[in-house]
Amino acid sequence: MAEKYIIIIFADxxxxxxxxxxxxxxxxxxxxxxxxxxxxxxxxxxLWAIILLKLFVFFVVMKLLFFPNILKQDYSTDEERxxxxxxxxxxx
Amino acid sequence: xxxxxxxxxxxxxxxxxxxxxxxxxxxxxxIVAIMESxxxxxxxxxxxxxxxxxxxxxxxxxxxxxxxxxxxxxxFGTNWSNYSWFVGDIFGAPLAIxxxxxxxMESTFVAVMFFGWNKVSxxxxxxxxxxxxxxxxxxxxxxxxxxxxxxxxxGMEFDPAQxxxxxxxxxxxFSGIAINKYMHAVFSGxxxxxxxxxxxxxxxxxxxxxxxxxxxxxxxxxxxxxVGLLLTMWTGDGSxxxxxxxxxxxxxxMEGLYHGGYSQGIxxxxxxxxxxxxxxxxxxxxxxxxxxxxxxxxxxxxxNAYVPGIxxxxxxxxxxxxxxxxxxxxxxxxxxxxxxxxxxxxxxDQARAAHDEAGMNKAVAELKENYQFFGYGYFDSVxxxxxPVGVTFYSFRIMVILGSYFLLYFLVALFxxxxxxxxxKQNWLQWxxxxxxxxxxxxxxxxxxxxxxxxxxxxxxxxxxxxxxxxEISSASVITTFWLFALIFTVLLxxxxxxxxxxxxxxxxxxxxxxxAH
Numbered sequence: 001m002a003e004k005y006i007i008i009i010f011a012d013x014x015x016x017x018x019x020x021x022x023x024x025x026x027x028x029x030x031x032x033x034x035x036x037x038x039x040x041x042x043x044x045x046x047l048w049a050i051i052l053l054k055l056f057v058f059f060v061v062m063k064l065l066f067f068p069n070i071l072k073q074d075y076s077t078d079e080e081r082x083x084x085x086x087x088x089x090x091x092x
Numbered sequence: 093x094x095x096x097x098x099x100x101x102x103x104x105x106x107x108x109x110x111x112x113x114x115x116x117x118x119x120x121x122x123i124v125a126i127m128e129s130x131x132x133x134x135x136x137x138x139x140x141x142x143x144x145x146x147x148x149x150x151x152x153x154x155x156x157x158x159x160x161x162x163x164x165x166x167x168f169g170t171n172w173s174n175y176s177w178f179v180g181d182i183f184g185a186p187l188a189i190x191x192x193x194x195x196x197m198e199s200t201f202v203a204v205m206f207f208g209w210n211k212v213s214x215x216x217x218x219x220x221x222x223x224x225x226x227x228x229x230x231x232x233x234x235x236x237x238x239x240x241x242x243x244x245x246x247g248m249e250f251d252p253a254q255x256x257x258x259x260x261x262x263x264x265x266f267s268g269i270a271i272n273k274y275m276h277a278v279f280s281g282x283x284x285x286x287x288x289x290x291x292x293x294x295x296x297x298x299x300x301x302x303x304x305x306x307x308x309x310x311x312x313x314x315x316x317x318x319v320g321l322l323l324t325m326w327t328g329d330g331s332x333x334x335x336x337x338x339x340x341x342x343x344x345x346m347e348g349l350y351h352g353g354y355s356q357g358i359x360x361x362x363x364x365x366x367x368x369x370x371x372x373x374x375x376x377x378x379x380x381x382x383x384x385x386x387x388x389x390x391x392x393x394x395x396n397a398y399v400p401g402i403x404x405x406x407x408x409x410x411x412x413x414x415x416x417x418x419x420x421x422x423x424x425x426x427x428x429x430x431x432x433x434x435x436x437x438x439x440x441d442q443a444r445a446a447h448d449e450a451g452m453n454k455a456v457a458e459l460k461e462n463y464q465f466f467g468y469g470y471f472d473s474v475x476x477x478x479x480p481v482g483v484t485f486y487s488f489r490i491m492v493i494l495g496s497y498f499l500l501y502f503l504v505a506l507f508x509x510x511x512x513x514x515x516x517k518q519n520w521l522q523w524x525x526x527x528x529x530x531x532x533x534x535x536x537x538x539x540x541x542x543x544x545x546x547x548x549x550x551x552x553x554x555x556x557x558x559x560x561x562x563x564e565i566s567s568a569s570v571i572t573t574f575w576l577f578a579l580i581f582t583v584l585l586x587x588x589x590x591x592x593x594x595x596x597x598x599x600x601x602x603x604x605x606x607x608x609a610h
Contacts, residue, residue, distance in 0.1 A: 033208060043151075067163075067169065083255075085173075
């Protein structure tokens with residue numbers, strides 16, 4: 001089997017050809033799987049735009065502004081949280 | 093409406109929208125895996141084209157539906173914080189496993205499935221497709237295990253110091269209710285996807301485009317749908333038996349049955365009397381068509397078995413397997429014992445504040461004695477402990493009637509598709525196949541309505557009613573997020589449907605008899 005090489009560009013612009021380890025080959029394949037996959041997408045581009053927009057709305061807008069975790073936000077220890085819930089459940 | 097009502101509506105709306113996407117993911121991933129297996133076995137480009145087409149629709153549904161369930165998790169933290177704390181790691185553990193293992197497994201292999209054509213070996217690609225299906229199915233397992241625990245809490249002990257139910261036996265989470273519920277939901281996803289595939293394929297037949305592809309798809313969708321529906325019915329039967337054992341009030345509400353009896357019939361169609369209550373003498377139904385022995389068979393697999401009604405359960409009357417009348421704990425007594433449990437918790441709290449170790453131990457012992465009725469202590473009358481009968485009754489009938497209709501649907505579809513060139517000429521049948529598609533979603537959603545409305549007023553059966561599970565928040569914030577959420581999900585749904593329709597239209601103009609799909 002032919003050996004595989006990777007060319008590394010250093011900060012001083014020198015190039016060095018290094019034999020790739022199996023791990024590097026695998027990581028390279030994974031990178032290309034995703035890179036080529038995303039590049040060649042057609043309908044997928046629209047879907048990714050929707051996914052990213054959705055995640056932004058969910059995690060940034062809704063989570064931060066509208067859906068705080070009340071017990072985490074208002075109490076700093078588990079004991080305080082337990083006391084609050086006990087009080088709530090006894091009170092009702 | 094109170095903050096509890098708004099929060100319930102908000103959660104219901106979120107769950108309904110979420111469930112529009114999930115069952116199609118569960119079933120369509122399997123259909124794609126089957127088609128790809130057929131391609132690998134036959135080496136026919138026709139199966140490859142079919143695989144890629146349905147994979148595209150699966151991808152659209154997956155992309156639009158992914159993370160919609162996360163809103164439910166947000167709502168646990170905001171609206172249901174008492175509940176979230178009270179259930180502790182029992183509810184959290186399955187959800188965490190779902191997030192960490194199943195969802196990531198599903199997401200990883202989805203990438204190989206979509207991007208891996210010509211990049212990985214055909215066998216590896218096929219394995220990724222099957223693992224995507226497996227990941228989706230395992231994901232559903234953890235969610236439904238968590239849900240089932242709320243219907244039948246087991247494998248835990250309440251710790252008043254932590255104010256949490258602490259898990260003491262993980263394996264008890266896999267109760268009969270959990271297993272049946274899981275299989276029922278997953279198999280119904282197969283049936284729903286079968287209907288979807290047949291409906292879309294029928295549109296191809298109607299347009300006289302790619303008819304060979306449509307026929308092949310109907311065969312796969314039809315068989316998987318039929319198997320899925322039969323298994324859904326089988327697990328539904330199992331669920332009914334479990335509900336009878338652990339949630340008899342839900343079963344009685346499903347049936348609108350107030351006064352039970354031996355050899356109890358089941359109402360095939362009818363109207364419940366809205367003014368009937370557990371303690372008045374009005375008729376249960378305005379009209380009803382009853383199948384003799386039906387409910388006894390459904391609930392206990394016994395023609396002559398006794399099935400209690402709502403009034404019987406409230407009064408604490410039941411009959412055991414030997415036919416002896418037994419007294420269960422009446423609802424009035426449950427409320428009394430529940431209030432005693434609350435008193436014990438209060439005593440524990442006071443003893444704890446006073447650092448009175450003996451007082452704390454005494455209070456814990458008393459609390460444990462009545463803990464099984466803890467939730468009833470929040471009620472002032474037994475009326476509060478009865479679920480909405482009308483919604484549960486009608487949802488159950490919608491599910492069963494539509495389920496039966498779809499059994500016929502699959503049988504007709506398979507009969508028609510195996511008659512040479514016959515289905516292609518039956519425009520009326522193609523129209524029925526297309527028009528029926530949304531009714532399968534209605535059937536599926538109605539099933540969830542039975543499960544969730546029927547278990548009211550509980551978030552955790554017998555232990556925590558909905559009204560105690562709610563956080564101390566204002567109605568205004570819940571109303572705002574309710575409409576915000578409704579808007580976002582409606583936009584997502586419209587996006588999904590329009591992108592899907594565009595793709596179906598695009599593919600209909602392509603020759604799917606050869607491999608030119610993308």
